[in-house]
Amino acid sequence: xxxxxxxxxETQAQRPSAPALVLAGRPSPSRAVGCGACRLARECLPTALxxxxxxxxxxLALQTPxxxxxxxxxxxxxxxxxxxxxxxxALKGVTQDHGGSEHIARFYLPGEIxxxxxxxxxxxxxxxxxxxxxxxxRIPYGTLEQHAGTNPTLLHWLLRRISAEIxxxxxxxxxxxxxxxxxxxxxTLIDLGQRFARAGLSSTRLRLPMTRCELGSHLGxxxxxxxxxxxxxxxxxxxxxxxxxIELLDMDGLRRLATxxxxxxxxxxxxxxxxxxxxxxxxxxxxxx
Amino acid sequence: xxxxxxxxxETQAQRPSAPALVLAGRPSPSRAVGCGACRLARECLPTALxxxxxxxxxxLALQTPxxxxxxxxxxxxxxxxxxxxxxxxALKGVTQDHGGSEHIARFYLPGEIxxxxxxxxxxxxxxxxxxxxxxxxRIPYGTLEQHAGTNPTLLHWLLRRISAEIxxxxxxxxxxxxxxxxxxxxxTLIDLGQRFARAGLSSTRLRLPMTRCELGSHLGxxxxxxxxxxxxxxxxxxxxxxxxxIELLDMDGLRRLATxxxxxxxxxxxxxxxxxxxxxxxxxxxxxx
DNA sequence: CGCATATTTGAAATAGTTCAAGTTGAGTGG
DNA sequence: CCACTCAACTTGAACTATTTCAAATATGCG
Numbered sequence: 001x002x003x004x005x006x007x008x009x010e011t012q013a014q015r016p017s018a019p020a021l022v023l024a025g026r027p028s029p030s031r032a033v034g035c036g037a038c039r040l041a042r043e044c045l046p047t048a049l050x051x052x053x054x055x056x057x058x059x060l061a062l063q064t065p066x067x068x069x070x071x072x073x074x075x076x077x078x079x080x081x082x083x084x085x086x087x088x089x090a091l092k093g094v095t096q097d098h099g100g101s102e103h104i105a106r107f108y109l110p111g112e113i114x115x116x117x118x119x120x121x122x123x124x125x126x127x128x129x130x131x132x133x134x135x136x137x138r139i140p141y142g143t144l145e146q147h148a149g150t151n152p153t154l155l156h157w158l159l160r161r162i163s164a165e166i167x168x169x170x171x172x173x174x175x176x177x178x179x180x181x182x183x184x185x186x187x188t189l190i191d192l193g194q195r196f197a198r199a200g201l202s203s204t205r206l207r208l209p210m211t212r213c214e215l216g217s218h219l220g221x222x223x224x225x226x227x228x229x230x231x232x233x234x235x236x237x238x239x240x241x242x243x244x245x246i247e248l249l250d251m252d253g254l255r256r257l258a259t260x261x262x263x264x265x266x267x268x269x270x271x272x273x274x275x276x277x278x279x280x281x282x283x284x285x286x287x288x289x
Numbered sequence: 290x291x292x293x294x295x296x297x298x299e300t301q302a303q304r305p306s307a308p309a310l311v312l313a314g315r316p317s318p319s320r321a322v323g324c325g326a327c328r329l330a331r332e333c334l335p336t337a338l339x340x341x342x343x344x345x346x347x348x349l350a351l352q353t354p355x356x357x358x359x360x361x362x363x364x365x366x367x368x369x370x371x372x373x374x375x376x377x378x379a380l381k382g383v384t385q386d387h388g389g390s391e392h393i394a395r396f397y398l399p400g401e402i403x404x405x406x407x408x409x410x411x412x413x414x415x416x417x418x419x420x421x422x423x424x425x426x427r428i429p430y431g432t433l434e435q436h437a438g439t440n441p442t443l444l445h446w447l448l449r450r451i452s453a454e455i456x457x458x459x460x461x462x463x464x465x466x467x468x469x470x471x472x473x474x475x476x477t478l479i480d481l482g483q484r485f486a487r488a489g490l491s492s493t494r495l496r497l498p499m500t501r502c503e504l505g506s507h508l509g510x511x512x513x514x515x516x517x518x519x520x521x522x523x524x525x526x527x528x529x530x531x532x533x534x535i536e537l538l539d540m541d542g543l544r545r546l547a548t549x550x551x552x553x554x555x556x557x558x559x560x561x562x563x564x565x566x567x568x569x570x571x572x573x574x575x576x577x578x
Numbered sequence: 579c580g581c582a583t584a585t586t587t588g589a590a591a592t593a594g595t596t597c598a599a600g601t602t603g604a605g606t607g608g
Numbered sequence: 609c610c611a612c613t614c615a616a617c618t619t620g621a622a623c624t625a626t627t628t629c630a631a632a633t634a635t636g637c638g
Contacts, residue, residue, distance in 0.1 A: 095463060097548060103467050105459055120453030145448060152438050159434060162451045164409030169458035170394055174384060176466050177509035178392050180593065211616065220466035222595060227618050243603080243617085259386060469625065500584065511627060516586055532585090532635080 056147055056154045061085065061137040073114065073128040073136070080118035082138045086110050089134025090209030092218075093126035104218040106172070107131070107210060109192075111199035115141070116165045131209040179258075181221050185229050186258040188219060189239065193248055204251065208244040345436055345443045350374065350426040362403065362417040362425070369407035371427045375399050378423025379498030381507075382415035393507040395461070396420070396499060398481075400488040404430070405454045420498040468547075470510050474518050475547040477508060478528065482537055493540065497533040 064084070067073060073084065076096060091108040105126050108114050118124045119141065148155040175187040197203035208215070212226040219226075233239040238254050240247045248254060353373070356362060362373065365385060380397040394415050397403050407413045408430065437444040464476040486492035497504070505515040522528040527543050529536045537543060 097467075103463060105463055117452060117455040117459055120449045120451075120456055125456055125459075145445065148448075149438060149441050149444055155438055155444070156434065159437075159447070159451065160409045162409075162448065162455065163406060166406040166451065166454045166458055167409055167414055169455055169462060170406055170414075173458060173462040173465065174392060174394055176462065177507075178386075213616070218466075223617070224596080224619085225594060227616095228594090231618080502584065512585070513587085513628085514626060516584095517626095520586080 056151055057139070057144075057157070060139050060144055060147065062139070064136050064138045067091075067130040067134045067136060069130055069132045069134075071130050073130065074124045076125060076127050077123050080115060080122050080124055080141065082115065082140055083144065084114040084136040084138055086112050086114065087135040087137060089136075090131045091134060092129050092131055092210065092214065094129060095126055102217070104210075104214055106169075107218065109195045109199060109209070110201070112195070113161070113165075116162050119162070131214070176219065181219075181225055182229055182232070183258055184219055184221070185226070185233070186238070186254045188215070189246070189248060190251070190254055190258060204248040206246055206248075208246060211244075345440055346428070346433075346446070349428050349433055349436065351428070353425050353427045356380075356419040356423045356425060358419055358421045358423075360419050362419065363413045365414060365416050366412050369404060369411050369413055369430065371404065371429055372433065373403040373425040373427055375401050375403065376424040376426060378425075379420045380423060381418050381420055381499065381503065383418060384415055391506070393499075393503055395458075396507065398484045398488060398498070399490070401484070402450065402454075405451050408451070420503070465508060470508075470514055471518055471521070472547055472549075473508055473510070474515070474522070475527070475543045477504070478535070478537060479540070479543055479547060493537040495535050495537075497535060500533075 067089070073091060086108050088110060090110070091114060093105045093108065093114075095103050095105050097103060108128075114128055114136070115124065117126075144154075144158070148158050172191070175191065176184055179187075192206060192208070193203035196206055210218075212230070213223045216223050216226040221229075230239070230241050234241060236250075236253070238248070238250045238257070240249055356378070362380060375397050377399060379399070380403060382394045382397065382403075384392050384394050386392060397417075403417055403425070404413070406415075433443075433447070437447050461480070464480065465473055468476075481495060481497070482492035485495055499507075501515040501519065502512045505512050508515075510518075519528070519530050523530060525539075525542070527537070527539045527546070529538055
């Protein structure tokens with residue numbers, strides 16, 4: 001039993017995106033999300049649309065059929081007519097660089113909105129594919145814009161929401177553009193935690209909806225590097241991971257790693273990395289039975 | 290005289306962002322932008338705000354004093370009250386990762402809008418600094434949002450404009466996240482050309498408003514790497530560059546370089562790079578006098 | 579002219595990729 | 609329940625792009 005905890009995979013089939021991390025001897029602390037997809041869907045909609053200040057948005061939202069894992073919500077260049085709010089599950093936005101190679105532009109987690117980047121062009125610019133069986137609700141965009149014209153609160157919410165998306169993209173980019181692979185991964189894990197937290201789930205115990213490979217594709221790293229980094233993080237007790245169930249054990253450590261500058265490319269002043277952040281490289285064996 | 294063309298720096302003092310590339314024997318082809326900053330400012334405003342479909346936006350826009358090179362338009366976290374449209378010049382948006390290191394999140398070129406990413410938080414999230422003396426116009430955001438509530442055309446334009454910004458950020462991120470340094474730089478040069486073109490300037494003859502260092506900071510590359518890449522591109526006749534004046538000589542070559550996948554991290558199928566894209570490494574001496 | 583900032587260059591170090599096998603785990607059909 | 613299969617993940621060794629370090633050289637500006 002590696003990394004001193006056991007996986008109980010049978011608990012996950014029924015709960016697409018519940019934080020069903022099952023570390024040995026550590027039952028999920030507070031939030032026991034003991035519900036199926038149906039109940040979660042009902043609960044998540046208000047969460048996802050919270051902050052509108054009125055119920056206009058909820059009234060505009062329409063239920064859509066469940067999207068099966070692997071199913072495509074929209075192809076790249078298909079006309080944009082609706083925004084979608086993820087209620088349960090997760091999706092990926094994939095570009096197809098001509099040549100067959102694919103690159104994951106972003107993930108859509110519960111509470112997040114698919115399509116905000118399509119308003120400008122009037123077409124989707126990514127293939128949107130479900131990473132797991134997902135429940136979405138649909139908001140006809142034409143109607144939304146119309147209502148925004150007569151409802152200042154809704155307008156204000158919409159503009160803020162779209163703008164926030166710009167900031168998110170920008171921050172994601174910053175997270176990728178500086179530092180080494182370990183820093184990028186640390187930042188990404190923290191970010192994923194925060195995004196789950198926004199949806200009311202735990203920020204430190206996550207069930208990743210994507211494979212390591214997909215995460216790597218998003219980060220611009222190879223699967224091999226992802227694997228090595230996860231192992232290293234586990235050695236350093238920053239993260240415990242069994243397949244897609246991960247727990248962020250040492251948030252301070254992760255944050256230090258995420259922010260401390262290492263290379264000159266990203267810092268004018270050559271800083272020294274505290275020894276605590278260096279890979280011990282020796283504790284691995286000790287950490288096993 | 291390296292790279293077989295001469296620089297005439299004296300032509301640039303009066304024209305902050307005009308494409309004043311002066312390669313020997315190659316006068317700027319069409320668009321002779323023979324005007325000072327003043328006239329450019331008058332000409333650029335309509336260009337920058339073109340597409341609103343009505344004159345509401347132009348009426349909302351207020352002139353602001355010239356921003357001197359190096360001057361800060363807004364600090365990070367200062368309250369957001371206005372959008373700014375760049376008319377002449379260029380700015381950079383800088384994050385300050387605690388620790389003194391700085392990272393350039395994005396550049397703002399003529400016609401582009403500063404502050405779209407601040408609507409959501411109500412505060413700027415970057416230090417906005419002029420790269421060169423710049424003329425901006427100011428659009429009070431509260432007023433804009435108010436007018437958007439009563440003017441569907443303006444509303445539509447605003448939403449599309451903000452959404453387009455998301456897409457831009459996303460595409461920029463994609464450009465950085467995959468491929469090697471040469472590809473990232475090639476993509477960036479093409480992108481800069483397109484952005485200048487949007488402002489009515491040449492897409493192949495540019496006067497970069499930023500230093501190599503700053504470009505490197507934006508791309509997550511060291512100045513040394515930038516220097517080597519520019520030299521290599523010049524050897525390969527992809528680009529001619531004298532300091533900040535650059536000409537994209539071989540757009541097809543650049544595009545091929547930008548899109549052809551090289552590494553497996555960013556492509557499932559191991560592709561072979563055509564010989565034409567490989568660095569000859571031998572023609573450098575020949576290309577000099 | 580002379581400083582300060584940018585840029586260039588080379589050599590050594592290193593992080594991450596590539597290649598080539600494994601290993602593990604979930605799903606399937608007997 | 610078992611083997612079989614496929615995909616995801618892991619591991620190691622070689623390779624290479626990029627960073628780092630250390631100077632040297634331009635360039636712009638007062």
